Structure formats: structure tokens, C-alpha cells
Amino acid sequence: MANHERDNRPEASHGPFQVLAKQVAGLKVQDQHDTSQEAVEDELKVVDIIESLCMQCHEDGETRLLLTKIPYFREVILMSFSCDHCGFSNTEVKSAGEIQERGAKYSLDVRDAEDLLRQIVKSDTSVFRLEDLDIEMPAGHGQLTNIEGILLEILKDLQSGQRKREKDEPELWAKVDAIVQRLVKITLNEKFPFTITLDDPSGNSWVEPSPEDRGNKYHKTEYPRTAAQNAALGLSDEPSTASTNSNTNHEQSATSSNGATAHVVPQIPSGAGGSTDLEDVDILAGHNYSIPTNCPGCTKEAHVNLQLVNIPYFKEVIVSAVMCLHCNYRSSDVKTGGEIPRLGKKIYLHVKQPIDLSRDILKSETCCVKIEEVGVEVQPGTMGGRFTTVEGLLTQIRDDLRSNVFDIDDEAGAGGDSMPEETRSAWNRFFEVLDKAIRGEMEYTILLEDPLANSYVQSLMAPEPDPQLREEEYKRTEEEEDDLGISDMRTRMGEDGEYEQEKFGERGGGGGKVEEKGVGDDGEVERAKDAELSKEDTVVVEEEEEL
Numbered sequence: 001m002a003n004h005e006r007d008n009r010p011e012a013s014h015g016p017f018q019v020l021a022k023q024v025a026g027l028k029v030q031d032q033h034d035t036s037q038e039a040v041e042d043e044l045k046v047v048d049i050i051e052s053l054c055m056q057c058h059e060d061g062e063t064r065l066l067l068t069k070i071p072y073f074r075e076v077i078l079m080s081f082s083c084d085h086c087g088f089s090n091t092e093v094k095s096a097g098e099i100q101e102r103g104a105k106y107s108l109d110v111r112d113a114e115d116l117l118r119q120i121v122k123s124d125t126s127v128f129r130l131e132d133l134d135i136e137m138p139a140g141h142g143q144l145t146n147i148e149g150i151l152l153e154i155l156k157d158l159q160s161g162q163r164k165r166e167k168d169e170p171e172l173w174a175k176v177d178a179i180v181q182r183l184v185k186i187t188l189n190e191k192f193p194f195t196i197t198l199d200d201p202s203g204n205s206w207v208e209p210s211p212e213d214r215g216n217k218y219h220k221t222e223y224p225r226t227a228a229q230n231a232a233l234g235l236s237d238e239p240s241t242a243s244t245n246s247n248t249n250h251e252q253s254a255t256s257s258n259g260a261t262a263h264v265v266p267q268i269p270s271g272a273g274g275s276t277d278l279e280d281v282d283i284l285a286g287h288n289y290s291i292p293t294n295c296p297g298c299t300k301e302a303h304v305n306l307q308l309v310n311i312p313y314f315k316e317v318i319v320s321a322v323m324c325l326h327c328n329y330r331s332s333d334v335k336t337g338g339e340i341p342r343l344g345k346k347i348y349l350h351v352k353q354p355i356d357l358s359r360d361i362l363k364s365e366t367c368c369v370k371i372e373e374v375g376v377e378v379q380p381g382t383m384g385g386r387f388t389t390v391e392g393l394l395t396q397i398r399d400d401l402r403s404n405v406f407d408i409d410d411e412a413g414a415g416g417d418s419m420p421e422e423t424r425s426a427w428n429r430f431f432e433v434l435d436k437a438i439r440g441e442m443e444y445t446i447l448l449e450d451p452l453a454n455s456y457v458q459s460l461m462a463p464e465p466d467p468q469l470r471e472e473e474y475k476r477t478e479e480e481e482d483d484l485g486i487s488d489m490r491t492r493m494g495e496d497g498e499y500e501q502e503k504f505g506e507r508g509g510g511g512g513k514v515e516e517k518g519v520g521d522d523g524e525v526e527r528a529k530d531a532e533l534s535k536e537d538t539v540v541v542e543e544e545e546e547l
Helices: 003-008 018-026 147-160 162-168 170-187 227-232 241-248 354-358 390-405 421-439 478-484 535-546
Strands: 047-053 060-069 075-082 089-095 103-110 119-122 127-130 135-137 143-146 194-200 218-223 253-256 261-263 287-294 301-310 316-323 330-336 344-351 360-363 368-371 376-378 386-389 444-450 469-474
Touching (some): 119 147, 127 147, 135 147, 143 147, 147 162, 147 170, 162 170, 330 360, 344 354, 354 390, 360 390, 386 390, 390 421
Antiparallel strands (some): 060 075, 075 089, 103 194, 103 218, 253 261, 253 287, 301 316, 344 444, 344 469, 360 386, 368 376
């Protein structure tokens, strides 16, 4: 990177990346036949220098390439171009890995000046948004910077044309100036908190987490890409293979629980044109159903395997698994059915001994997991649905966090050269406590908070009450109902012939107070309703419990 440009860069871009900048600008290419550097080759990264054309003066300049690893993330390629003839320079970041199987969206509530220094990898396919000001930085060249650096770049772009706007378009100038003034206050640490998001369909962008994050401050969500997003990434420009196959297959095979292949009962009827109508098929327990689909990773033909599982003292759930023979993509999920309950549910499990680790646990995709003694909080949508054991759930949480914090092959927890020692020590202490919880060497309480009441923990004393297991119903907040889409549902026909919203409890008197008790004989929580419930409402509640 040219010296004259480095002096003019904002101060925010120096700190976390000063070592990398010096390395890109000053290192020479190592001789591959020089064996005297073997002792330090792990510490000294090789910079490739390529002669390339300057697009400003059309003279020869230099492009420097550095392959490096970013703590909490993965390998990236830092590119820096400089021209000694005209002084033009440019920097960019490219992912050194493949496009990820799913897209990723990060959300961070910036609450203090420390959060402004968090590192960001913004790939050329990602969109950065400052939600409070409704400002969006569209997909473009990749960047390795921090939050303050991106905000300063946005501020610089907005200020660049203000003089012309003030003269030609005063109204537009006034609107932009209001945004500029708010951005100035943010960069001067005078306006907190605010929310930023980073959405990348390729999954190769990243916002640095912190061991001190609690609640909804930091949130990462993975999602399957749409066909348009796959086409934009160059993954597929052909028609869906799965949809073609679904129009030609007249029947679907299923595998029973003993492994034998049999036809689905009842068989899928063929409609007009030989297409299959899945709406008329009953999913039966004890059978595996295979449905053609497209792989989220490579977009080629894959299959979704479904099985209906009956969980004792709970309900029936559908376990699904996607397997792709082309790219070896594999994933699993759990879906629960039935109507939306009037109340959410909290489940408290007090883990006292190693046998508690073998309890079955169903975590739905809308469930939040909290373990206060360990410092774990998993937000809804982070891990999807899981049907496993307590030990399996904690192990999955540890592996996912560790792969985001350290490199996959970093067993020692070094975390890379650029990770501060204080941060590395904090993460190591966190994983030590989590490992003790997985081994059953400490007591702790797991809280499953599910606004749709679709989560479950096995009772070891069923049908008798379990003293270590407690369930509690609660009224959902307006924010939870908005996130789940319940507020937008229209289920009752009004007098004007239009569907209108029907609030929970209008026909059944739900939403009363709940008495916290252990799991009873029928596996359900024993509830004590308000004395304000009418006689008619009480009858409705009893009929629903019988069903």
C-alpha cells in the first residue's frame, strides 16, 4: 500500500490491521529453495507480487497478494495495487474458500466505542446496512476493516457531492445533510446504540463476535439461498432438476423402519400430465419418505428424507435430512405440527449428574437456549431444529462456537496472531467451563424458551413428576408475535366478507395466569387458570385438554 495514501486514511483503519498493512507493503517473496527460513515460515506470510496494468495512467504497477487467516473466520486473500507513476492505489479482499452451503446474515447492536472497533469482512456479494438511518452499502468490492471504518467510508461518500447538491437540489441537500450530521455524531461516539446488519448470500462475510455478547446484541442467522441468489452467484442457470423429476415420477418409494424398501401407503396419485400431488399423501409413522429437491450447496439434484416420530408425553414431529451425492452436503432439521398455542412455554432442566446428559431434548427453530452458569445463550434460528440429547446439544453449541472463534484445526486455541491475548484467554476460559458442563462435572440449569411451545425435554420419572424438570407457560410479547407472523394472520371471516385478525383467547379464554409446577401424570404442565374465566371458557379448555 502506498505511503502517501496510508497517511491520509482515517485513524480507525490503522489499529487492528496495521500489522497486515505493513506486511503487504514490505515483505519480499520468499525463495522456495531457501531452507534456512523453515523455523519461522509459520510466522512469516508470503506476499506474491504481480506486475499489472494501471487503469488510470496505463503504465505498469504492482499488485500484492497475501493469503492470511482471520480469527473467528476463515482464510481470505488481501489484494493491494499501487502505481508509482500516477500514485493510484486500491485494496480489496477476496474469500480464499468456496461459496458456503447457506447464506448468512449478521446483526449487531453497537452500544459503545469498543463495538466500533469490531472487525468486519465484507465480501463483494454482501450488503451492509445501518438500520437506524436506513442506509445501505450495496454489494461491491470486498473489504477487511472495522465498523468505524465502514461508517467513515459511508460518511465520506455522502459528503462528496454535498456542495453540488446544495446549489442544484437544496431539498435533497437538506435530507442528506440531516443523515450526515447523525453519522458524524455516531463516528464521534455521541450517539449510541444503533444496529448494523451484514447480509451475504455466499456466506463469506463476517462480523467479529465477543465473549461478552449477551441477549440479542449479536445475532447470526443462516438461511437457504433462493434460485435468484444462486443464479447471481453463478451456481446454477439451469431449470430445477428436482421439479423435472417430480413431474416424471409416478410413485415414490419409502423405507420402513427395518430397512426394507416398500411403496408409500397410500401411493401418491398421479394428476394431470403425470404430476404427483403431495397434498393427498398421509405421512405414516415408521416409514421414511424421500422427496426430490435441489441441494442448497451446489443446486444439483438431492433428496429430502422425512420420517414421522412420536415423542412420548409430547407430540408427533417430522425429522428431515437432506443428503447430496454430488457435493456431500448434509443437514438435518426437526419440525413440529399442530395449531399455534395461545401461550409460549419455558422449560427448566436442572442438570445434577451425568445421567441427565442422556435425556432426550427437542429444540425447535423458534426456541432460545440459555445456560446462565456457563454463559451460553443461543438465539432462535441460530441452530435450527434439533432432536438430540442434552450432551449432544451442548456439544453442538461448543463445536459451532469454536469453529467461529478458532480455526477448525486449531486444537491449542491459539486463535491466530491478530487475536488479542485478553480475548483469547476469555474464550479459553469460556470453553473450559462449557467442557465441564458437557462432561457433567458441574450443576447448571438449562432454560428452553419457546414462544410456540414446540420444544421438549425428556422426563426420567414419567409418568410421575420429575423434581429436576419444571415447565412454565407465559404470554408472548408483541415483538415475538410480530417475528413469528402471528400479528398478520387473518383467520376469521368478518361481517364485511373480509378475513380479520382473531386474537388468542377470544373463543377460549386463554392468556390467564399460570402456576409453575412439575410435569404431571399426563406429561403436561398442571395449570391454574384465573378465577375470572367464565363457565363457558372453562368448558372449552377442558374439551381442548381431552383432545
